[in-house]
Amino acid sequence: MNLVERFGLWGLHKLDPETAHGVSLKLLRAGLGPKHGPVRRPRLECRMAGLHFANPIGLAAGYDKNAEAVGPLARAGFGFLEVGAATPKPQPGNPRPRVFRLTGDQAVINRFGFNNEGVTAIANRLAKVKSDVPVGLNLGANKDSADRRQDYGHVLRTAAPHIDFATINISSPNTEKLRDLQGKAALEDLLGHVTAANSDLDTPLPLFLKVAPDLTDVDIQDISDLCLAHDIDAIIATNTTLDRNGLVDVQHGEMGGLSGAPLMEKSTRVLAKFAAATDGQMPLVGVGGVASAADAYAKIQAGATLVQLYSAMVYKGISLVADVAKGLDSLLEADGLDSVSQAVGQDMDRWL
Numbered sequence: 330m331n332l333v334e335r336f337g338l339w340g341l342h343k344l345d346p347e348t349a350h351g352v353s354l355k356l357l358r359a360g361l362g363p364k365h366g367p368v369r370r371p372r373l374e375c376r377m378a379g380l381h382f383a384n385p386i387g388l389a390a391g392y393d394k395n396a397e398a399v400g401p402l403a404r405a406g407f408g409f410l411e412v413g414a415a416t417p418k419p420q421p422g423n424p425r426p427r428v429f430r431l432t433g434d435q436a437v438i439n440r441f442g443f444n445n446e447g448v449t450a451i452a453n454r455l456a457k458v459k460s461d462v463p464v465g466l467n468l469g470a471n472k473d474s475a476d477r478r479q480d481y482g483h484v485l486r487t488a489a490p491h492i493d494f495a496t497i498n499i500s501s502p503n504t505e506k507l508r509d510l511q512g513k514a515a516l517e518d519l520l521g522h523v524t525a526a527n528s529d530l531d532t533p534l535p536l537f538l539k540v541a542p543d544l545t546d547v548d549i550q551d552i553s554d555l556c557l558a559h560d561i562d563a564i565i566a567t568n569t570t571l572d573r574n575g576l577v578d579v580q581h582g583e584m585g586g587l588s589g590a591p592l593m594e595k596s597t598r599v600l601a602k603f604a605a606a607t608d609g610q611m612p613l614v615g616v617g618g619v620a621s622a623a624d625a626y627a628k629i630q631a632g633a634t635l636v637q638l639y640s641a642m643v644y645k646g647i648s649l650v651a652d653v654a655k656g657l658d659s660l661l662e663a664d665g666l667d668s669v670s671q672a673v674g675q676d677m678d679r680w681l
């Protein structure tokens with residue numbers, strides 16, 4: 330991190346976290362972020378779900394909920410981006426304050442509750458941007474929806490012409506009963522509905538499913554079997570956790586989903602369990618607590634083809650993205666590997 334970024338982060342941390350988040354997006358849009366483009370190294374190139382990635386480090390959903398800074402983010406080093414969550418209708422989300430910096434734990438708690446401008450506005454914005462890297466949309470459901478299955482299908486159909494992949498997000502803890510969709514019968518029904526909507530598109534998209542870290546082994550096996558049966562293209566593990574174990578920051582009692590450093594171990598264990606439960610047949614995206622190249626490498630060795638990050642940027646700035654990608658290249662080289670794909674799942678047992 331250079332001095333300018335260090336000073337910028339210091340200033341952002343003087344603001345309340347939600348204001349700082351908005352300012353960071355404005356700064357990116359004003360051209361103040363890195364502009365070097367995706368980190369490109371032959372060793373980091375990879376493919377998943379028919380898509381090509383210059384590097385496996387992606388932006389996790391929730392930072393650019395309304396797709397306001399896709400161009401600048403695509404130039405910041407990431408190999409891919411996920412924007413949203415988008416819901417059919419715009420919705421304000423939960424009352425403020427609804428996001429908290431737990432500096433003592435290098436963590437974040439949020440209870441945003443899918444605040445977003447709605448899929449029509451988001452799709453219109455996505456239609457206007459050109460990105461060198463794959464861009465996906467996190468699909469959400471409105472809080473007051475009578476039929477959440479329809480919501481996912483609606484968001485998918487509306488945004489499909491302008492995105493490269495879509496993620497069915499049933500793992501946000503901040504929309505009441507959303508996580509119930511991870512139950513076997515509800516998920517079977519939902520996946521049937523969304524995959525049918527996807528097949529009806531002129532060009533069906535790669536469909537990913539994003540899961541919570543707070544799952545039992547039985548849940549993990551059930552979800553894995555259903556994803557394989559419905560030809561889901563990848564599982565993203567994981568979203569934020571409700572677990573508050575081991576935190577020291579005074580704000581640890583805030584309600585919502587916890588992300589950042591304390592989530593690293595838990596989400597990587599869940600990731601490895603999905604790798605085992607799908608017997609290597611299902612590509613995985615590892616997310617939760619990645620703050621260094623070593624963390625990204627650990628996720629890949631636990632079974633991830635791609636990695637995403639978000640919360641660590643709050644503490645380490647956006648230059649972290651290129652640092653993680655370049656550092657990963659060096660770690661692979663030190664281990665004598667020619668391609669990141671050779672490392673996938675190599676150390677899965679350590680996490681089981």
Ligand SMILES: Cc1cc2nc3c(=O)[nH]c(=O)nc-3n(C[C@H](O)[C@H](O)[C@H](O)COP(=O)(O)O)c2cc1C
Pocket residue numbers: 389390391392394413414428437439441443467498501539567568569587588589590592616617618619637638639640641
């Ligand atoms: C403020 C905030 C908002 C988020 N919003 C979403 C969201 O809309 N959809 C989603 O699937 N995940 C959302 N997430 C979860 C992240 O995508 C990611 O799964 C989680 O934060 C763990 O990664 P991290 O530790 O690198 O942040 C959000 C996370 C944060 C911190």
